[in-house]
Amino acid sequence: MATNPKTFVLLHGAWHGGWCWERVAEPLRARGHRVTTPTQTGLGERSHLISPDIDLAVFTEDLVNHLLWEDLTDVTLVGHSFGGNAMSGAAEQVPERIARLVYLDALVPQSGRSPFDELPPEVAAERIRQAEESSGGLSVPPPPAAAFGVTDPADAAWFESRLTPHPLRCFMSSQTFRGAPGNGLPAEYILCNDPIYGPLESARASARSLGWTISEIATGHDAMVTAPLELADMLEEGPGR
Numbered sequence: 001m002a003t004n005p006k007t008f009v010l011l012h013g014a015w016h017g018g019w020c021w022e023r024v025a026e027p028l029r030a031r032g033h034r035v036t037t038p039t040q041t042g043l044g045e046r047s048h049l050i051s052p053d054i055d056l057a058v059f060t061e062d063l064v065n066h067l068l069w070e071d072l073t074d075v076t077l078v079g080h081s082f083g084g085n086a087m088s089g090a091a092e093q094v095p096e097r098i099a100r101l102v103y104l105d106a107l108v109p110q111s112g113r114s115p116f117d118e119l120p121p122e123v124a125a126e127r128i129r130q131a132e133e134s135s136g137g138l139s140v141p142p143p144p145a146a147a148f149g150v151t152d153p154a155d156a157a158w159f160e161s162r163l164t165p166h167p168l169r170c171f172m173s174s175q176t177f178r179g180a181p182g183n184g185l186p187a188e189y190i191l192c193n194d195p196i197y198g199p200l201e202s203a204r205a206s207a208r209s210l211g212w213t214i215s216e217i218a219t220g221h222d223a224m225v226t227a228p229l230e231l232a233d234m235l236e237e238g239p240g241r
């Protein structure tokens with residue numbers, strides 16, 4: 001059991017839901033930590049709520065309300081991939097509830113810029129095309145498991161059965177921040193490097209320019225699926241491990 005129990009809020013990325021964290025949440029809970037894994041509107045078990053009105057403001061409100069209604073404080077907030085957006089929004093709105101930010105192979109949003117602004121133009125164009133063809137522009141269909149570095153056949157089958165289309169408007173909306181990403185809270189970046197997820201180069205550059213501690217884990221983009229115990233150790237031990 002942990003000698004210093006922590007509170008972890010683990011936030012998923014695009015096409016995912018809280019389900020993706022189960023292999024990390026279980027060992028952390030077994031060690032005595034409190035762990036919650038909220039799902040954002042329109043995804044996972046909340047996929048029936050998808051609508052053209054879902055944008056980054058909704059995602060941030062989801063997370064802020066989770067922190068408030070669960071009365072969570074001194075939180076280690078972990079955002080994977082697209083989760084870096086809502087996590088940064090929560091850092092602006094309720095910084096008093098957050099002790100530490102962990103950007104797990106995540107977007108590092110800039111004030112007034114959309115996720116598509118931070119991704120390579122060809123990636124944004126392809127996702128818009130896919131959304132138009134699959135849903136009339138409502139949502140982007142999920143990529144295959146291999147795009148996230150999940151290659152084990154059993155894992156890939158489990159993984160792909162749970163991915164859901166992601167609201168397109170979330171990729172095209174933006175947030176306004178008063179200061180730098182993370183709002184001055186202690187922040188670190190965990191880079192998944194085997195293989196490196198190409199579309200996040202600008203996020204990695206932002207993390208370096210902000211002077212955040214950058215750690216690396218030798219697995220693909222979805223470390224919570226492919227290297228969950230190593231990731232749990234990294235989250236528990238914190239920066240400077």
